[in-house]
Amino acid sequence: MSNRENIAPQASTILELKGVCKDFRLPTGGTLRACNKVNITLERGESLGIVGESGSGKSTLARMIMKMMSLSEGQIIIDGVDISNMNKDEERAYRQKIQMVFQDPSAACNPRMKVKDIILEPLYNFGLLKKGTEEDIVGQYLEMVDLPREFMHRYPHEMSGGQRQRVAIARAIVLEPEILVFDEATSALDVSVQDSICFLLARLQKKKNLSYIFIAHDIAFIRTMCHKVAVMYKGAVVEELDAYHICEGQHPYTKVLLSSIFEVGQEHNPLQLVVDSQGELSARKFIVEADRKSVANRFLHGMRSTVSV
């Protein structure tokens, strides 16, 4: 029997982690608790960042959310269904509903496959592809990630890292999922490419009401892209904050994490590319306090990185 009846879905919560624990058995005996009583929620159409030092349990958490690894304790509930207790139909729906994008796009891009087949593969696997529609579908998804249709005939090595990441995103959204999990998905890219991928993701989020989970080390990125952030330390979420206000984090570990980026308590004013009425470009300090929403919303609401003055 489905367990859907037993768990009332919350109005806008799409994913909920309740007391999630993961213990690994060590070869030397004993266990290592990689995740400890993690409680977090992801709202529909919103982005949640998970930050923490190396080894704090972020990837383990992502692997459990993706059902690549079982839980030792607790529950992960998606749209009201406990993922550890799904029937066949729910399992299939779940596999469509949540997709992952990795740091290295090569993980999603088989070097021997053309872009067309890379993007279509999930549809083949789910038996959702109608003969004769292939090129139309690939063209449509390439367009969505701002790549030309002709790219469908290329191999991964014939593209840049940023273009491969766009193909990985097209492949991740071809099943029309509701949640995308990004494991350090932009950290290997240079800053300007990272910026353009952020705009793309913000636009897709708005268009498709997608929910994102970003696992990242880069707090500035999380602050820009996410609504909420969970700070992990030694397997536990030590603080959950409005991502924009991460500077106000009170947990000592959050403060340590922040101090490596900018002075705690000081505003972080990134330089912003500004274009004046003559089309001249200049870099100016972005006055965050003057417009609290600007930095986050320029991504979240798909504004351009270049501001006209």
Ligand SMILES: Nc1ncnc2c1ncn2[C@@H]1O[C@H](COP(=O)(O)OP(=O)(O)OP(=O)(O)O)[C@@H](O)[C@H]1O
């Ligand atoms: N399969 C495994 N068996 C045993 N221990 C594991 C396994 N996978 C992860 N761990 C341990 O669990 C802890 C959390 O690892 P995890 O990869 O989740 O951390 P992380 O925060 O994602 O780190 P990073 O940022 O470096 O990727 C680490 O101490 C790690 O060594």
